[in-house]
Amino acid sequence: MYLPHAIFPLAVAFGLPVVMYAIISLLELIILGTKRNQTQNQQQRRQAPRGVMQMSRALYEQLDGEMLQLLLSNRDFDSNDYERLMRLEALNERKHEGATPLQIQQLPIVAVTESMLQATENASCTVCLSAFELDGRVRMMPCFHRFHPECIDPWLQEKALCPICKFPAIA
Structure with missing residues (x-):
């Protein structure tokens, strides 16, 4: 059976x-x-x-x-x-390999705005747990989660998924 x-x-x-x-x-x-x-x-x-x-x-x-x-x-x-x-x-x-450096570089890097800092869910990098700074650089994922590029890029080389929601980072 x-x-x-x-x-x-x-x-x-x-x-x-x-x-x-x-x-x-x-x-x-x-x-x-x-x-x-x-x-x-x-x-x-x-x-x-x-x-x-x-x-x-x-x-x-x-x-x-x-x-x-x-x-x-x-x-x-x-x-x-x-x-x-x-x-x-x-x-x-x-x-389930990670993304290539070229694929990672195609993900946008944006400047941190005042409204980003006011949103409680996007106020800090969940990789290093440091708060984002106004006008600092963050890499925007397709799922709209944000991370410091120096934090998320090594992760994406290992796994091409968002570490928070597991949404594919590369189309």
């Missing part, structure tokens, strides 16, 4: 978003529920809706085949699986 909770720790280990994990689990339960103990005639009447199948297929296409195989296996892990997980983790890290 398929147990969605059995793959949750593995999904977390690979950084698979919990929302994606939950959607995949629900879709599989819907599909399995429609196919279990049905005659062919009943199965034709109660098949999973076409949209559910398309959404499930699209989610699976985003996953690496080897990772998907591990996620859907219904058995205990052994030492060979550990090595496989380490390889997959290394591949996953490479997929």
Whole structure:
């Protein structure tokens, strides 16, 4: 029997978003529920809706085949699986690389205004925790969070995401 909770720790280990994990689990339960103990005639009447199948297929296409195989296996892990997980983790890290210096330089740098300083959420850099200074320079992210360029640029080289909301910094 398929147990969605059995793959949750593995999904977390690979950084698979919990929302994606939950959607995949629900879709599989819907599909399995429609196919279990049905005659062919009943199965034709109660098949999973076409949209559910398309959404499930699209989610699976985003996953690496080897990772998907591990996620859907219904058995205990052994030492060979550990090595496989380490390889997959290394591949996953490479997929989520940071931004290039050119991409970072394309993010705008703006001068700090009086209105920025009055806004409580944008009054300081959340990386270094220092307050912004009037007419100081800040790098503006696509999500409108602001940081000192010397604070955010090294972060963006490692991960091209806003450190506050995880919104992609590079389009």
